[in-house]
Amino acid sequence: xxxxxxxxxxxxxxxxxxxxTGVEGAGLQWFFGIVFPYVAIIAFLAxxxxxxxxxxxxxxxxxxxxxxxxxxxxxxxxxxxxxxxxTSTGVFVRMILEIFLFRSxxxxxxxxxxxxxxxxxxxxxxxxxxIGALAFHYSFLVVVLRHFRxxxxxxxxxxxxxxxxxxxxxLGLPGIFLSGxxxxxxxxxxxxxxxxxxxxxxxxxxxxxxPLFLIIGIAATGLAMRYFTxxxxxxxxxxxxxxxxxxxxxxxxxxGLFYAHLFLVSILFAYFPASxxxxxxxxxxxxxxxxxxxxxAKRHVNPWNYDVKTHTYEEYEDHFREKMIEAGxxxxxxxxxxx
Amino acid sequence: MSxxxxxxxxxxxxxxxxxSGSGPESESDNWMDTTASVQIRPGxxxxxxxxESVETLSLPNARPWNPLEDDWKLPDNWxxxxxxGIKERLEKFRTFxxxxxxxxxxxxCADKCHFFLGTGDPKxxxxxxxxxxxxxxxxxxxxxxxILQKIPGGQKLNGARPLTLDVLKEWWYxxxxxxECRRCSxxxxxxxDTAEITIMGRELLNLIGLNIDWIATPVSNCFQxxxxxxxxxxxxxxxxxxxxxxxEDVTGVDCTPQINKKGADILFITPSGDVFxxxxxxxxxxxxxxxxxxxxxxxxxxxxSTYASEGGNFGFFTSHETMKRLNAKMYAEAxxxxxxxxxxxxxGHMWRVINQYMDTMNGPADFLEEPVNPITGTKFENAxxxxxxxxxxxxxxxIKHGKLELDKSRNGNRIMTFHDSCNPxxxxxxxxxxxxxxxxxxxxxxxxxxxxxxELTFCxxxxxGLNAGENIELRMAGGLPRxxxxxxxxxxxxxNTLGTICAIDRAALPTLCEYWVPEVExxxxxxxxxxxLIMPGEKKRTEDLRFEPLPGVEAxxxxxx
Numbered sequence: 079x080x081x082x083x084x085x086x087x088x089x090x091x092x093x094x095x096x097x098x099t100g101v102e103g104a105g106l107q108w109f110f111g112i113v114f115p116y117v118a119i120i121a122f123l124a125x126x127x128x129x130x131x132x133x134x135x136x137x138x139x140x141x142x143x144x145x146x147x148x149x150x151x152x153x154x155x156x157x158x159x160x161x162x163x164x165t166s167t168g169v170f171v172r173m174i175l176e177i178f179l180f181r182s183x184x185x186x187x188x189x190x191x192x193x194x195x196x197x198x199x200x201x202x203x204x205x206x207x208x209i210g211a212l213a214f215h216y217s218f219l220v221v222v223l224r225h226f227r228x229x230x231x232x233x234x235x236x237x238x239x240x241x242x243x244x245x246x247x248x249l250g251l252p253g254i255f256l257s258g259x260x261x262x263x264x265x266x267x268x269x270x271x272x273x274x275x276x277x278x279x280x281x282x283x284x285x286x287x288x289p290l291f292l293i294i295g296i297a298a299t300g301l302a303m304r305y306f307t308x309x310x311x312x313x314x315x316x317x318x319x320x321x322x323x324x325x326x327x328x329x330x331x332x333x334g335l336f337y338a339h340l341f342l343v344s345i346l347f348a349y350f351p352a353s354x355x356x357x358x359x360x361x362x363x364x365x366x367x368x369x370x371x372x373x374x375a376k377r378h379v380n381p382w383n384y385d386v387k388t389h390t391y392e393e394y395e396d397h398f399r400e401k402m403i404e405a406g407x408x409x410x411x412x413x414x415x416x417x
Numbered sequence: 418m419s420x421x422x423x424x425x426x427x428x429x430x431x432x433x434x435x436x437s438g439s440g441p442e443s444e445s446d447n448w449m450d451t452t453a454s455v456q457i458r459p460g461x462x463x464x465x466x467x468x469e470s471v472e473t474l475s476l477p478n479a480r481p482w483n484p485l486e487d488d489w490k491l492p493d494n495w496x497x498x499x500x501x502g503i504k505e506r507l508e509k510f511r512t513f514x515x516x517x518x519x520x521x522x523x524x525x526c527a528d529k530c531h532f533f534l535g536t537g538d539p540k541x542x543x544x545x546x547x548x549x550x551x552x553x554x555x556x557x558x559x560x561x562x563x564i565l566q567k568i569p570g571g572q573k574l575n576g577a578r579p580l581t582l583d584v585l586k587e588w589w590y591x592x593x594x595x596x597e598c599r600r601c602s603x604x605x606x607x608x609x610d611t612a613e614i615t616i617m618g619r620e621l622l623n624l625i626g627l628n629i630d631w632i633a634t635p636v637s638n639c640f641q642x643x644x645x646x647x648x649x650x651x652x653x654x655x656x657x658x659x660x661x662x663x664x665e666d667v668t669g670v671d672c673t674p675q676i677n678k679k680g681a682d683i684l685f686i687t688p689s690g691d692v693f694x695x696x697x698x699x700x701x702x703x704x705x706x707x708x709x710x711x712x713x714x715x716x717x718x719x720x721x722s723t724y725a726s727e728g729g730n731f732g733f734f735t736s737h738e739t740m741k742r743l744n745a746k747m748y749a750e751a752x753x754x755x756x757x758x759x760x761x762x763x764x765g766h767m768w769r770v771i772n773q774y775m776d777t778m779n780g781p782a783d784f785l786e787e788p789v790n791p792i793t794g795t796k797f798e799n800a801x802x803x804x805x806x807x808x809x810x811x812x813x814x815x816i817k818h819g820k821l822e823l824d825k826s827r828n829g830n831r832i833m834t835f836h837d838s839c840n841p842x843x844x845x846x847x848x849x850x851x852x853x854x855x856x857x858x859x860x861x862x863x864x865x866x867x868x869x870x871x872e873l874t875f876c877x878x879x880x881x882g883l884n885a886g887e888n889i890e891l892r893m894a895g896g897l898p899r900x901x902x903x904x905x906x907x908x909x910x911x912x913n914t915l916g917t918i919c920a921i922d923r924a925a926l927p928t929l930c931e932y933w934v935p936e937v938e939x940x941x942x943x944x945x946x947x948x949x950l951i952m953p954g955e956k957k958r959t960e961d962l963r964f965e966p967l968p969g970v971e972a973x974x975x976x977x978x
Contacts, residue, residue, distance in 0.1 A: 133511060135508070136509070136511040137510065137511060139777070140773055145843055149846030149848075151847070152797075155850065155853070156849070158846070176608075180606050182606050186604055189534055191431050199534060199897070201866075211523070211606075275524065277434070277528065283575075285575065354520065357607055361519070361607050363515050364516075364608040365515075366609075366613070367608035374805070375802055376802055377803075388742050390749070394642075394724050398651075402651065402723070405654045407650055407654060407677055408677050
């Protein structure tokens with residue numbers, strides 16, 4: 079067994095137990111229901127802003143996009159305006175496709191080497207990481223948006239509409255929300271990849287397993303509350319609305335499972351800015367994707383550009399003048415008579 | 418070299434499952450535990466920079482040292498220097514800072530690197546190459562890292578480690594096993610560019626004098642004599658004169674170039690490798706034939722320079738500052754000679770520097786004119802600020818306007834494929850211009866498989882200063898994916914010629930082809946142009962620029978008999 083995932087797994091279990099027993103045993107509803115969620119949200123917002131401002135404060139000295147298609151060149155050569163944009167419109171489209179459709183990941187291939195007569199290296203399209211990633215992120219987004227029903231009163235119609243679409247597959251009672259199930263399945267897929275693909279196992283850190291286990295824990299507790307155990311939904315909404323309106327109260331009759339769920343969510347928020355999850359903000363700031371490939375047409379200025387010592391032509395000619403004259407090369411200054 | 422590893426031995430080593438490999442790796446789950454076991458292995462590393470080469474540019478810690486010895490003769494405070502160096506670069510380069518923070522280790526890049534594909538060494542997975550640096554970043558520059566290192570086991574949990582001598586040696590070994598080709602960055606969902614990480618890594622290593630000689634000596638030469646190979650001005654002229662004789666033998670036309678001529682229309686700069694060694698020399702002859710043709714037909718005045726006699730820039734593989742110091746010559750010389758604009762020859766990293774750095778570093782080039790092709794009237798809109806045009810853009814424009822008389826049949830025995838060089842492909846997007854020229858100079862042209870060309874092209878395995886002799890195993894392994902695709906079209910279509918627009922390629926690919934696909938020759942694109950171009954007053958050509966009989970010539974002679 080591998081401690082890189084055993085420790086995060088244990089950590090998530092412990093976090094669950096801390097909240098569950100803290101509420102059921104020690105009656106610490108006020109801490110897990112009010113204090114910690116607020117602390118987590120503050121940590122999230124402050125951390126996120128701090129991190130993004132930190133990136134933004136670093137200079138962008140050079141325009142170095144990764145070009146993935148034909149450049150803008152002669153008028154009769156067809157430019158790839160998206161993968162090698164020279165305008166901000168092109169960059170915008172490229173970024174939209176990256177952010178919403180994970181375009182680069184879509185290109186993913188899998189290499190194989192056949193040690194036989196042909197000794198051929200082959201590359202096949204590998205779509206599963208892209209599908210898994212899209213399923214994971216979009217289901218997570220829908221789940222997050224659906225939860226706004228707990229923080230708004232009356233619930234906006236767009237949230238109701240989203241719930242309607244999410245529950246379009248009518249199975250059982252209460253009706254299944256696709257997003258929650260897909261989220262759990264996608265997170266398990268991403269986890270399985272880390273455990274069973276030897277290359278990915280090799281590169282994975284505890285910091286890769288922890289958020290996955292955390293999200294699996296969140297999804298599992300959420301699903302359990304909705305489909306398997308009875309929770310006091312009115313009580314929960316009283317609590318969440320109290321948080322949203324800054325007049326927090328602890329309602330009676332809400333069980334430890336809910337507080338455990340809320341605690342894991344709070345942990346996720348607090349952990350977010352200090353972790354790789356910040357790729358959510360970073361993707362917008364990646365200079366290889368968000369810049370146009372037009373440095374030859376439009377000068378880019380480096381804010382910290384400084385003068386350097388070069389070897390000037392004068393120094394060069396001084397060094398080689400005699401040889402240059404002998405070879406019949408033109409020189410700027412005639413040979414010094416004294417020498 | 419007789420002790421060179423055989424192709425079959427090299428292929429036997431390839432295994433993409435990291436844990437199934439032998440050695441201490443398999444005993445630990447954590448790659449960081451294996452640091453101490455990193456062995457700098459002959460065949461995989463380049464010799465250390467010579468002290469005198471480091472001194473030329475007054476770069477730090479010039480001294481003789483040997484990577485195989487325990488003592489690298491570092492300054493006492495090397496950790497502090499690197500710490501400060503990282504700190505400074507995090508502020509100066511948003512790329513660096515963002516790329517240190519946002520990798521999710523999804524593994525999409527893992528099997529995209531030619532060095533990983535050729536060696537199976539898991540530390541050649543791009544993500545891991547970056548993690549070598551990130552692990553130290555996490556330890557020393559993040560809040561979480563600073564807290565966790567106080568808790569027992571916390572460091573390991575965080576994937577963090579202090580900057581020890583073993584870590585440093587691992588950096589050195591693996592940052593000089595990356596050719597900055599950017600193929601991995603094409604696949605990264607956040608655009609994390611390992612080239613950028615390697616550039617930072619090497620820049621840091623240079624702060625304490627840890628360069629390789631195959632970079633440091635060319636840099637030193639380029640700074641003083643104007644080119645990487647240290648060709649002095651009179652020798653440079655001699656070499657071009659030598660080509661003049663050869664061209665005259667083949668074509669009957671005197672193509673004597675103009676050198677250091679003030680008031681010429683265009684300054685032409687190409688890598689010195691084109692002047693120095695086959696088969697680049699034939700490409701160089703191609704340029705000379707083209708310029709002679711344009712001079713005679715249209716009165717275009719092109720000059721070469723001995724001061725700016727290097728298109729390439731090994732400073733790029735040293736540090737941003739060194740890159741700037743070498744690159745400055747191009748504009749300085751254009752200004753001194755009073756030309757209208759600059760044209761650049763076929764080279765890879767040279768064009769990444771020109772396209773993405775030159776104007777920013779050494780511009781604005783307001784003493785030059787916005788480049789216009791005086792023969793066709795075409796404005797090179799894409800180069801209006803940098804004022805430097807790629808020769809394939811220029812030649813493609815001439816061909817499109819019917820300004821060149823080309824006899825394709827002279828390249829009739831060339832069954833072509835085209836290798837996109839990494840830097841023009843992924844740092845510029847110059848893809849269709851050379852193809853258009855090939856199609857107008859040759860009849861038979863076959864593309865390699867789609868996953869190995871254009872923006873997905875594979876590196877020659879010897880770029881970014883790694884084209885030395887002592888690291889031949891690394892080069893042949895790294896070049897395997899490229900050679901494998903060449904072999905595929907060789908077997909399928911009978912391809913016998915690999916076209917390229919990079920001087921490093923012209924130096925590296927012949928060795929690579931000889932190793933993996935011996936029947937394929939390497940050609941620069943302007944060698945094809947030089948063969949096909951019908952010059953005013955030329956004699957009946959019977960040989961190509963390599964003094965090989967032209968297709969059909971032998972048969973005709975037999976008929977005469």
